[in-house]
Amino acid sequence: MLMQIIVTGLLQGVIYALIGLGLFLVFNVMRVVNFAHGYFVLIGMYGLLWLDPGSLPSYLLYALAVAAAAVVFGYVIERWLLEFTLHKPGHAQLVITISLGIAMQYFFQIKFPEPYQTIANPWPFSSVQILGVTVSAGRLMAAIISLALTIAISWVVYRTSLGQNIRACSQSLPGAVHVGINFPRVYRSTFAFGAGIAAVAGALLIPFQPVSPHYGLDLTIKAFILVVIGGVASIWGTVIAGVLLGMAESAGSVFISGSLTSSVIYLMFLLVILIRPQGLIVRKAAFA
């Protein structure tokens, strides 16, 4: 029982962490409250559902294609809908991203009226035993790829010049402008990057996670939970929060009913917002 909780929680948590990372970058660098982030995950899920890959190579190829499409979509959204709100007061960006999410949700609702679909398992094996727990191939591979991507993202953020620019804009926008960073371009690439990550996560989820249009809002809120609980200081806070959320969910689903589990998680999250809006896990103030 305990192993079951730990293994499934860990595997789910790594994917949550990947989704949370996309939001973390956007939230932290641009200070944009992207309520559409969960729906970017749905682009990946529904994209693969629509393309319906039959084999592993086509699955991987389609996943990349969907991610590329999401990157373009994210770029366009940032350029045309969000950029003009960035340095204005008011709630325009919040309302715009919420509305965008709603529009996408109902678009998927029309396009894919049948809820809770998945695609056939694209991996060459069906399930494995880990520490006495049976894990489906999709779940295991999704977690492994998520972990690899998380490490790759941390490499991009902490080791490349793009990452340096991203962190510079996050720490001090006037400072970044002062040293000649083209911040609108950094913002656009960050947002596009975040959307792409979300779509990849969706592509990884679809072989074992049935998709319905409501799932987007759920994922948005969960991603925010990770970012808020993880704190703004480091991407590892978000990753740890993702694993914790996965564990909490799998533990909750064993002991109480599913919807009550999410209620408890949401209420605990509300508490965190109130008591420590700067985050629980990482306490240092700088994203460096």
Next chain:
Amino acid sequence: MSTLLQTLKPATPRQTINTLIVVISVVFAVAYPFIVEPAMVGVGFVALIYAMRNFTWNIAGGLVGLLSLAHVAGFGIGAFSVAILTWEHGINVWIAIAAGVLLSGLVGVIVSLIMSRFGVNAFFFALGTAALSLAVAGIAASWSVTGQVNGLQNHTSGEGFMKLQWFLDPKPLYYVALVILVLIVLFTVWMTSRTRFGRSLPFIREDPDMAASMGIDVVRNQALAMGISMGLTAIPGSLIAQYTSFVSYESVLTLEIGILMLVGAIIGGSSTLAGPIVAGIGIAALEEGLRSFDVTSSSVSSITQIVYAAVVILILRLGADGIVPMWNALLDRLFPGRGDEEPRPSETSTKEEPAHA
């Protein structure tokens, strides 16, 4: 109504036209059930519900600027209070509605006080209230008193005003909704123009620090506005429950409803009183229009939601304030002159009644 007209007496062309529109709309709304076929009366009722919930959201969202997603919890509380108290335990429906209003208002006050106590910003306010709504929905979905996922069904018999149900004819329920909407609007007009509390609300929205330095108790007034707003939001919830005779967490507690209230108020123009009502009526009209275009019923609501979202994005993208402020600006351009000296542009179009469904 007459006092309202007196306040509009030094009339600019815009005020004259808007007053005329309000009067025509009220007359039309009263006559509406008798000039359309019976099936359309239900559509009118739904339009009134949309208008009412947008309007009550706007008391906190537009007047005070609290971007709340907790209102759907108020809507659900209203619906479930009728379902639990009246349908399950046979308590008078009006008492159940009052209980829903009180409970929902209390939730609003507490939410606002807690949020103020911890000094959260607009983003955390939206996120925290969204989390609260999701938590409430999850509890309703797993608690036997609220019918879990199956929801609650109305099995009570007997019709009439005291039961607030009429089985064949939706007209009486339509008029109940209309009267309540008018009362809520009149109350809000009175509150925002005659009471010190009400007049402080836009001030708090524009600059809370300045308001506090002028001796306004910002925290208390925000909490009170949130309480009034959420309490009144319970009423359309109760009415829609009486209309559909069925309540489940999916039908009244999904976060999408809360988002639609927010979006609707902003489309109409959240700085005006008429805006949310216009947007509510408009969306119901749009739904009905699509239905006549032979679209399947599940797609109808999806398409209207997409249109809703697209319109609000467009309005914000163009930097506009919403339909009613745009309409006022149009009138000012068509009839220049005295209207240029307009001292309080946001309050002139105080009221507009449901025009069409």
